[in-house]
Amino acid sequence: MKKRFLTKIVSGISAVVLATGALTGCGSSDSSTTTANNADEQVSESVDTTENTDTAEETSANYRTLDEIKESGVINIGVFSDKSPFGYVDENGDYQGYDVYLAERIGEDLGVEINYVSTEAASRIEYLQTGKVDIILANFTVTEERAEEVDFALPYMNVALGVISHDDNVVTSLDDLTEDDEIIVISGTTAETYLEKEYPDIKLQKYDAYAEAKTAFENRNGIAWANDNTEVIAFSIENEGYEVGIPSLGSADTIAPAVTKGNETLLDWLNEELVSLGNENFFHADYEATLLETYGSEYEDTLVIENTELP
Amino acid sequence: MQLMGIELLLKGNNFLRMLSGLWVAVRISLVSVILSIGLGLIVGALMTVQNKVIKTVMRLYLEIVRIMPQMVLLFIVYFGTTRVFGINIEAELSAIIVFTFWGTAEMGDLVRGALISIPRHQYESAEALGLSKLQTYLYVILPQTLRRLIPLSINLITRMIKTTSLVMMIGIVEVLKVTQQIIEANRRTSPNAAFGMFATVFMMYFIVCWPISLLSKHLEKRWSDR
Numbered sequence: 001m002k003k004r005f006l007t008k009i010v011s012g013i014s015a016v017v018l019a020t021g022a023l024t025g026c027g028s029s030d031s032s033t034t035t036a037n038n039a040d041e042q043v044s045e046s047v048d049t050t051e052n053t054d055t056a057e058e059t060s061a062n063y064r065t066l067d068e069i070k071e072s073g074v075i076n077i078g079v080f081s082d083k084s085p086f087g088y089v090d091e092n093g094d095y096q097g098y099d100v101y102l103a104e105r106i107g108e109d110l111g112v113e114i115n116y117v118s119t120e121a122a123s124r125i126e127y128l129q130t131g132k133v134d135i136i137l138a139n140f141t142v143t144e145e146r147a148e149e150v151d152f153a154l155p156y157m158n159v160a161l162g163v164i165s166h167d168d169n170v171v172t173s174l175d176d177l178t179e180d181d182e183i184i185v186i187s188g189t190t191a192e193t194y195l196e197k198e199y200p201d202i203k204l205q206k207y208d209a210y211a212e213a214k215t216a217f218e219n220r221n222g223i224a225w226a227n228d229n230t231e232v233i234a235f236s237i238e239n240e241g242y243e244v245g246i247p248s249l250g251s252a253d254t255i256a257p258a259v260t261k262g263n264e265t266l267l268d269w270l271n272e273e274l275v276s277l278g279n280e281n282f283f284h285a286d287y288e289a290t291l292l293e294t295y296g297s298e299y300e301d302t303l304v305i306e307n308t309e310l311p
Numbered sequence: 312m313q314l315m316g317i318e319l320l321l322k323g324n325n326f327l328r329m330l331s332g333l334w335v336a337v338r339i340s341l342v343s344v345i346l347s348i349g350l351g352l353i354v355g356a357l358m359t360v361q362n363k364v365i366k367t368v369m370r371l372y373l374e375i376v377r378i379m380p381q382m383v384l385l386f387i388v389y390f391g392t393t394r395v396f397g398i399n400i401e402a403e404l405s406a407i408i409v410f411t412f413w414g415t416a417e418m419g420d421l422v423r424g425a426l427i428s429i430p431r432h433q434y435e436s437a438e439a440l441g442l443s444k445l446q447t448y449l450y451v452i453l454p455q456t457l458r459r460l461i462p463l464s465i466n467l468i469t470r471m472i473k474t475t476s477l478v479m480m481i482g483i484v485e486v487l488k489v490t491q492q493i494i495e496a497n498r499r500t501s502p503n504a505a506f507g508m509f510a511t512v513f514m515m516y517f518i519v520c521w522p523i524s525l526l527s528k529h530l531e532k533r534w535s536d537r
C-alpha cells in the first residue's frame with residue numbers, strides 16, 4: 001500500500017512537471033508531449049492496480065456528466081479573458097466575444113448558470129483533465145496531439161495562416177518570391193513551423209514579440225508577414241496601406257469546444273446542440289455580433305462553420 | 312492616445328476592477344506572509360538544531376523550494392492533487408499553500424542566518440544570569456534576531472507580493488490579469504494603452520510595497536534605539 005502510494009505521488013508529480021515543461025516550451029512540444037504521456041500512463045497504471053471501486057471513484061471524479069451539471073445548476077466554462085475579440089472582459093467586468101457568445105447560448109439551452117474560468121493557453125488541457133472546467137471554449141485549435149488528451153466536439157470556426165504585404169507590392173503566392181525576399185514571422189507560431197517545413201528555401205526573419213514583428217513589417221524589413229489569418233486580416237483592416245495577398249495558407253485547422261476525455265454525455269449533447277445551432281445559422285449571427293467589427297463581412301464565410309449533421 | 316491609455320481607467324468599472332484585482336493579490340500575499348513568518352520562525356529554529364535527521368529534512372525542504380519554480384509548485388498543488396488524489400483545492404487556497412510553502416522555507420533560512428549570527432556570549436551571559444532556555448530565547452535571542460531579520464524579510468515580502476502575478480495561471484484574476492484584459496479589450500480603440508496601463512500597475516505595486524518598506528525603516532530605527 002505504502003509503495004503504491006509513493007509511486008502515485010512520484011508519477012503524479014513527474015506528470016505535472018513534465019506537462020508544465022511541455023506547456024512552457026509550446027513550440028517544440030513533440031518530444032516533451034510524449035514523455036508527459038508516458039508519465040500519464042504511469043499514473044493510470046497505478047490507478048488500475050487499485051481495487052475496482054477505487055477506479056470507479058477516480059473516473060467519476062474526473063468529469064461531471066450532463067445530468068450532474070444540470071443538477072448542480074452551474075456549468076464551468078473555460079474561456080480566454082484577454083483575447084479580443086474571441087474571449088475578453090469588457091469595461092463592466094462582463095465576458096464578451098465570439099467564444100463567449102456561444103457559451104452564453106449553451107448555458108441558456110442547458111438551463112444553467114455559467115461560471116466563467118479565465119484560462120491561459122498553456123493550462124487549457126490541464127483544466128479539462130482535472131475536471132476543473134466542464135467545457136473549454138478558448139479558441140482551442142483541434143490538433144491530433146490534443147485530441148488524444150481531450151475530446152473535441154464539432155468545430156465552429158476555421159483557422160489557417162495568412163500572408164499580408166504592403167499594397168504596392170502584394171505577394172499573392174509564395175512560389176513567386178525571389179531569392180532576396182524575406183518573410184517576417186513570430187518565433188514559436190504555427191506560421192514559423194509551417195514555412196520552415198513546406199518552404200525551406202524562403203528566408204525567414206524571426207521576431208520574438210508581436211510588436212517587434214509589426215514594426216519590422218511596417219519598416220519594410222521583409223516583403224511580407226505570415227501569421228494566423230485572423231491576425232493578418234485584422235491588421236489589414238485596422239491599418240491603411242496593406243493587403244492580405246494570401247488569406248488562407250497551409251493546413252486548414254478548426255476551432256472546436258473541448259470536453260474531458262470520455263465525457264460522452266456532455267460531448268453528445270454538445271454535438272447535437274452545435275447541429276441545431278448550425279441549422280439556425282447561429283454562428284453567422286455570432287460573427288456579426290462579435291467579429292464583424294474586427295474582420296469585416298468579407299471573411300464571414302471563410303471563418304465561420306455551421307454544422308448540419310452529427311459526426 | 313496622448314494620455315497613453317490612462318483614459319481607459321475611467322471607462323466603465325475599469326479602475327474598480329483593477330483595485331479589486333490588486334486586493335486579490337494583496338490578500339493572497341498577506342495571508343501567505345503572515346503564515347510564512349510564523350512558520351518560518353519555527354522552521355528557522357529547527358534548522359539550527361544539531362539533530363542529523365531534522366537537519367537533512369530541513370535541507371531537503373529548502374533545496375526543493377529553491378529548485379522548483381513557483382509556477383510548477385502552483386500546477387502541482389492546483390492540478391496535481393486533483394489528478395492524483397482526486398482532491399479539489401480551490402485556486403486561491405492553492406496559491407496560499409504554495410506561497411506559504413515557499414515563504415516558510417525562505418523565511419526559515421533567514422531566521423537560521425539571524426539566529427547563528429547572534430554571538431555565543433549572549434547565550435552564555437543569559438545562562439550566567441540564571442535565565443531558563445525558554446527565557447533566553449524569549450528575552451535575549453528573539454528580540455535581537457527580529458531586528459536582524461527585518462530588512463531581509465521585507466525583501467522577501469515584497470518579492471512575494473510581486474510573484475502573485477503567477478496565480479493567473481490557475482485562473483485567479485489579479486491586478487496584472489485585469490490590466491491585460493483591459494488592454495486587450497481596447498486594442499482597437501487605444502492601441503497604445505499598454506504603457507499607461509502598466510505604469511498604473513507599477514504605481515499600484517509601489518503604493519502597496521512602499522509602506523511596508525517605510526514600516527521596516529521605522530521598526531529598525533525604534534528597535535536599535537533600545
